[in-house]
Amino acid sequence: MYDIATIVVGIIQVLAMLALAPLLTGIIRKTKARTQKRIGASILQPYYDLLKLVRKDEVISDQTSWIFRACPWVNFAAMATAAFFIPVFLVYTPFGLVGDLLLVVGLFALGRFFTMLAGLDVASSFGGLGSSREMMISALLEPALFLSIFVVAITYGGTNLSTMIEASSNSSFLPHPQIIFAAIGLFIIILGETGRLPFDNPATHLELTMVHETMILEYSGKSLAMMEWSQSIKQIILFTLMVNIFVPWGISSSILFSSLAVGFFMFAGKISLFGIFVAFLESSVAKWRLFRIPDLIAIAIATSMIGIVLCYL
């Protein structure tokens, strides 16, 4: 078992994730604004938004039930719990004995399940539209995700994220060509999971293109804050996974303060860079038509399948 210090570091990792999540959103938004030749809001704007929202009164649709009201809390709890199992700047997390990557995926699915129900609960055609699209996308993302996890897990010897990232930080890419394929697949999946272009446009309010936004259209005040925040947490978790599994450089392998500090800064740098990269990518592609999205997911599945074959050959 782990000692107190490790557990404290583990909890610090979780808090860091929760705290930094809006910042990452801010960085991406800022970058996108800059690429569009706008100045854009401050990268701290998401924090201001959250603060503003939690202080506001709520308007709740009279059609809704307790499901609608429970959804933001369930969402947040699921995402925050998921954060417990992610090694951030330490190569392992003490909560690795509690849950693994599959649990993280399951928690995401729990949040999404409630979000879809909330979309249906408001009895407008918007909510149904969003849920319907989300149903399709999430259902198709599931196998892609599992296949890429499959590749990573058998390459690095576990779905336990601590084991996985420890193994990846101790080895290089070269003997594991399948990891590159898994990375491509996982990257596409992350775009889908976080509702980024070309799957979904987080900045739109046009019913033709919305997916996620339609489901949370009726939320206001605290509930909206919760929804937004949990979405950011989900995003930072996925990005963290991406950078820590595939580019674990600089991650701290012990709980010494110095190496932890190095690990933290490396992590912040990597994840910002990754955010900026995603933002650039978003600026350069358009949203795809809904029925072309399966094609994109198919690419993710195909790369993961190639990864599997490469694992065994």
Next chain:
Amino acid sequence: MVSNLILFQISVLLFLGGALLGLLSRNSRFSRHAIFVPSMIGSIFTIMFSIGVITGKPITWMIPNAVPFFDLEIFVDGISAFFLLIIGIVSFAVSLYSIGYSKEYQIEKRTAALGFLFNIFVLSMILVVSSNNAFFFLVFWESMSLTSFFLVIYDHDKEENLKSGMTYLVMTHLGTAFIFASFLLGYIQTGSFSFDSFRHGSAGFPLFVKNLVFIFAFIGFGTKAGMVPLHGWLPKAHPSAPSNISALMSAVMIKIGIYGIIRTIFDFSGFGVSPDFVWWGMLLIVFGSASAIVGVLYAVVERDIKRALAFSSIENIGIILVGLGLSVVFASFQLTAFAVLALVASMYHTINHAVFKGLLFMGAGSVVSATHTKNIEHLGGLVKQMPWTALLFLIGAISISGLPPFNGFVSEWFTMQSLLSSHHIPSTILQISIAFASLPFALTIGIAAATFVKLFGMTFLSKARSKHAIHIKEVSRSMILGMSILAAACVLLGVVPYLGTSLISTAFHLSSQPSSPFDSVSIQNSSGKSFANLSMPVVVIILSSVLVAIFGFIRVLGGNTKKTAYGTWDCGFGGLNERMEYTPTSLSQPIRAVFKVFFKPHNQTEKESFGENPYLLKTVKIETVVKNIFEEMLYAPMVSSFVFFFDKVRRLQTGKINAYLLYIMITLVLLLLFVRLSNNV
């Protein structure tokens, strides 16, 4: 301490008594109690003795020559007891539920027959699992099929129900024929119908006999389990039956098919550690994956709530079979640890499915009995009028979608881990094909979640879509209570997987056993590090503490804010009504479109016009329907080829006496020639 055997006998007698009361009872106020209370108590006894067996010694009991040449042998070992426990739990909950549910039938004065059949049905399931003789196994098996058939056609006013019942009966009988053939192979090898002799003699069967025993049993039991492509009866029979019966059938009866497959593999077919048997496992995986994906695809586009649940049963049977198949593959390579893992996964899912599908069918039954429609197009907004049913159904829906922290997640986690463990198999082809098999598996889980979003959302949320869903009342207390028992089981099995894993490993005498409820389930990788860990109690603790923490945090941060109820955003136009909502059909439209190769969706248009003029339309009804490829490509051609043959044969009976005499003449001459030519004198 009363011995388990006596408990067993008492529970059998109780069910018999319940059946007898069903036959005798007049239609009084308490007749429902009189019928279902014995079955409740019987179920409790069943639970008691099966736990007794799991923790203690097996029950053996024998009545020699109960029927000429055949001994009634009862043998309850851990495996049987495990399934008996499932039967006991579900039938207890369902009996409780039935007290309230059957009120509807009391009005039409038909509770008595329902009670009789119900009790006999449960009893025969118990006896099937306990019997240790092929003859009696088949007797109980068939009476199980028969009683369930009568329950399926219980509402025989509807032609449709009668048809589904027939499909069920015929298919299950076909399955029985295969089971019979499998047993007969054992019989000709050992010269006895006792399962004991199969058990002892099976190792010595020639390989092809072993294979045949397995194949026949697989087809036979697979039919009962509702495995694709032998599932045709299931989506017809389950919706036709009264809902308490659907719950029993889906939750328990199809599991007995699984029981049969397990028994056959590990007991009767001489399975052993040898690459000869790998293909059995692969067969199970292939058919399991097919069942899972086909079942869930039909479930997601279905509009009939009970039929969607039935299709979902096919899906879950698929998942169970995948686990079982993996276990067989691992076992035949002597990867014991992983075989155990996969078996636990499969059995865990078995008990989980029993629990949540029973719950969901009862929930659906409550909805149907309150609204009198099974079509979710006509429902909506029930959460406000039936809050308890909604909550319980939601628990079931979350569980079946495989979401933490409920039980579905745990078993699916185990199954996924077993799939991941396939990299230990010393064969590249198998490694890759099992890895690819996880593709349909994962897709199934994804679509299953979508299915239950649709089912729950369309039934309980948003506005009522028709008058069926307006002015209805919450169902009676016993029904709620019945459902709550299973809902509690869902939660318990999810939060404390220790319950399930220790149950399974004790029942099946597996090597690795978790020591305490809070130990995390752990799987080691080849370098001795943790491959995966899961400790659901801690997850739940984290989940709830996060919930409390964030609630407090937000409260502190934002202070007390007001909540105002107002109409849903209608883009300022006003008049948002139920016709503008998404319907179940439109909700699943994207998935239907993505899998259009499979569904072949098309619109059926019915037009009714005023008088002669085809352009003056009174009503136009457009319905989007999907094709049932199994029905069209498999069942229909088979039936029609048989009918073609029948048609040829009936032409023999021409009505002409000359023809009849000719047949006699031909027969005589042919037989004489046969004699003449067979010995050339």
Next chain:
Amino acid sequence: METMQFDVLTISGAVLLIATFGIVATRGFMDWLNAYRYQSIVLSGVTAIIGYVTGIWEIYIAAGLTLVIKSIIIPKVLTYVTRKLEIEFKLETNPYVSIRASVIISALLVALSYFLIQQIPFKSDQIVNAYLPVSMAQFFIGLFVLVNRRTVLSQVVGLLIIENGLFLFAMALTHGVSLLIEVGIFVDILVGILISSILLFRISRTFDSLDVGKLENLRDD
């Protein structure tokens, strides 16, 4: 002596076969009846020969019975019944196989019966040797008549041919099983003919025809 006796047996058998062919080759009801009467007389003669050869006196009784029942009573009954019928029945209009072809088929059936019987040990019993194939041929021809003909009456005649064959067969093989059983068989046949006559009568009443083609209501297609 032996060969001589054998010749007699063979020739009488041949005569019997020719008589049987007579039934096959005729079309009118009275012609059949006459042919049948003629065949029955030959049969009783043959029976007498068997009696003579074996020296069992009971067989002479059987021969006498045959003569009385088959060549007198049965034809009488049949003519009596048919006289009461008010419909046109006298001619077999269209058998399935033409008369010419049926004669040839009958010949083939005779050959077939010789072929089939070959393996039975005759134990140098000349009676069996001579009459067994003949009686067998009679069964087949009788059956063929039944299959081929389309009127109720001709079917009765077919039945009678089979009965004659049966009688000869029993005589040839067993030289009279036992009188009791012989009588039983005779009574059965007589009652059978009586019942079929009643039926004949009823059929003609009910269907206004003796064509078995009318009797095709009960079928499956």
Next chain:
Amino acid sequence: MDSLISNLTILFLLLPPIVGAGLVTVLKKKRTIGIITICTASLILVQVLLLVSKIVSEKTITAFGNTFYVDSLSAVILLSVSVVGFVAALYSKNYMGRQYDNGTVDDKHIVRYYQGFNVFLLTMLVVPIANNLGIMWVTVEATTLVSVLLIMLYFKENAIEAAWKYLIIATVGLSFALIGTVFFYYANINANTSEDAMNWTGMVHDAKHFDPNLVKIAFVFILVGFGTKAGLAPMHTWLPDAHSEAPTPVSAILSGVLLNCAFYGIIRFHIVSSASIGPEFSSQLLIILAVVSIGIAAASIYFQKDMKRMLAYSSVEHMGLISLGIGFGGLFGIYGAILQIVNHAMAKPLMFFASGSVNQKYEAKAMSKIKGIIRVMPVTGILFLIGGLALVGMPPFNVFLSEFMILSSGFKSGQFIATSLVILFLVITFAVFLRHLLKMIFGNPLSEMKKGEMGKLAIIPMAILCSLVVIFGIFIPAQLQTLIHNASTIISGGGFA
């Protein structure tokens, strides 16, 4: 020496129907003759039960100097004859009464019916106890003639047609049976000029010395001959016609026991043939015909429109199963086949009675016009249902056990193809038979149907049979077990390997 007692036993057994027929002819009162027939039938039943218990202890009884010979096999047939005769007599009273009320029959018909009924019983009683195979043949032929008279009782078009076909085909068939019988006799006198060359006991005794070729040809004739009467395909063609057109109680007897009587003939010669040339030859032929029968029955039931025709085809199927069991041999096969004879004799009359009641209630034989029996006449409906389920071999009813044994012996004896085919056919039969049956029993009846049963006397015989069907599914009395076991030993030629 108890030969006097034996003689008297047999005599008293055969007396009631003779006296009954006489009384019916003399009295001619509609009510009385029905009761007289019930009395004769019950007398027969009582005597047969006594006789059977005697057979169980003594194994064989001979009477009138070897003319009559009763062993366990005969006893089984006698039992089925007497039980079915009794319930049919009971049912007749109600049935014919209703027919009379309908105006379908008049007093003359009823007298003729009961005369025929008594004589029919008599002939069927003689068949199984005749040791002399000639007498056996004569009585089998006599059953044909009597039953033809019974079938054409009311001179309806279809009845006449059926009677004609039945008469011609059965007579032709039986004449082949006689040929076979005489061949066997010839074989016997050639082998050994013993006194009782025509007696079955004598034949079995000397069978080893028979000429094999002769036995083969003879058995073919026997099989085709008695097979025609027993309704084995493809000689079964008369059967659906005759069984569907006869008055219901007669159909029940025809299907339930007359077929057994004819099949009894085959079994007797099968024993002789097995003793002579080993069981392979006759078994092979029996299996072939059995498979054809079961297949044709399965296929034919699908298109049936008439309830009683469907039941008739089911009889073809069951005769096939019996023949299959005998053909497969072994303890299970033969025991199963005999049990099947008994079981079929219970279940099929039950079905015929129920269908008779339904016919009278709905005034229709076409199945398409019959719906919702269970609503209109619940008791009959349930009895009908149980009978049907028993017939298709559903546990816990009696036929399941016998079918199970027969099919097991099929695998055991290595006849995989035949057994698999039969299993397939049985599944088909199951499907098509129940499809028809359930459509009639369940569903909504036409609205103008008045609820109500057909009277106690119609229910009681069915209830008797139904309780037998249920009881025999789970429990067979020890005495009957011994009886059947002894009978199987006789068929297998003593002992089982």
